[in-house]
Amino acid sequence: MEQKSLPKQTLGRLPKYLSYLRTQPQGEEDYISATTIAHDLGIGEVQVRKDLHAASGDGRPRIGYQTAQLIERIEVLLGAHNPTKAVLVGTGKLGKALLNYSGFLIFGVDIAAGFDLHPVADTGDKPIYPMDRFAAYCRENGIKIGIITVPGSAAQGVADLMVENGITAIWSFSPVTVPENVFLLQENLALSLAHVKMVAR
């Protein structure tokens, strides 16, 4: 099955399945059905059935897919064995936490390097470079994914620099705007915690 043949929407849902499947038993006799997955994730069963079929062909009647095999199949589709390189700008505590988090690899993303105006050596095993090497690094490595973890006041400048240097998808922890042809996922951790607080009252 060709990786290219999967529609982008299906690909976009695979990480969610993978995340869930990894919490399930994965012995040789452990199978899981689309019905169970749909129920546990709160997604429509028809959707799950179509996605799994596209990802891994037909399951066995009544029992579904061997969990371990399905995980392996999705990992291959997500590129876990051939990760895409990303860069991160802003190596404060949050930046370093993301830079050294190994959990991104199973989804096929390798944050290959961090950049900072004032790079400080770290105990982690990822390199941290000064900003003046950013442009060359991105171009030489064909980087398409950028992560922004600088303070708010510096974020827009970093986003602009990323776009100028060929990055097409940005994950930012501070508010930025990007041209229409660039994808932006805006993270707002303070908003998440504020929401939790409102509910705790």
Next chain:
Amino acid sequence: MEQKSLPKQTLGRLPKYLSYLRTQPQGEEDYISATTIAHDLGIGEVQVRKDLHAASGDGRPRIGYQTAQLIERIEVLLGAHNPTKAVLVGTGKLGKALLNYSGFLIFGVDIAAGFDLHPVADTGDKPIYPMDRFAAYCRENGIKIGIITVPGSAAQGVADLMVENGITAIWSFSPVTVPENVFLLQENLALSLAHVKMVAR
């Protein structure tokens, strides 16, 4: 206007307005209308109008609300001047980043202390205590909000401990389950980055 009179759904949306308003000019002559806010945030105008009315009464016809005054009003409603204490368990890099992030305060949340099996002193100004002080701390301070930043294998144990000690709202960066009467906001940073990657292809 009584804080208690606001419906929870309205309160839940206030952080989003606040986050947006703080990016706008806040001079004495700077006003903002529900129409502008609705447009910029992509929320329905009727909704915004009702929320702002509940939060700050009527705006001035045609020009709306004085931005600075609206910000101040929302901050009061969110408890920014009288923050709610939260605790965080797991003071690795991500935990420390959250513990020392000042941006939560404007939404009325003060992460008062961190806890860890092996607490290591930090440059930050928040205390980090060993886990055996967790139960007493939560009960003495009436803590209702807990943040989980421990590795996945330890997360469920921490969630259980939080629930046992009176916490009613949990923000977790690892998968956990909680009883029905406890609110859980499940964060999955790897899933977010995986999504960015899928789009960058």
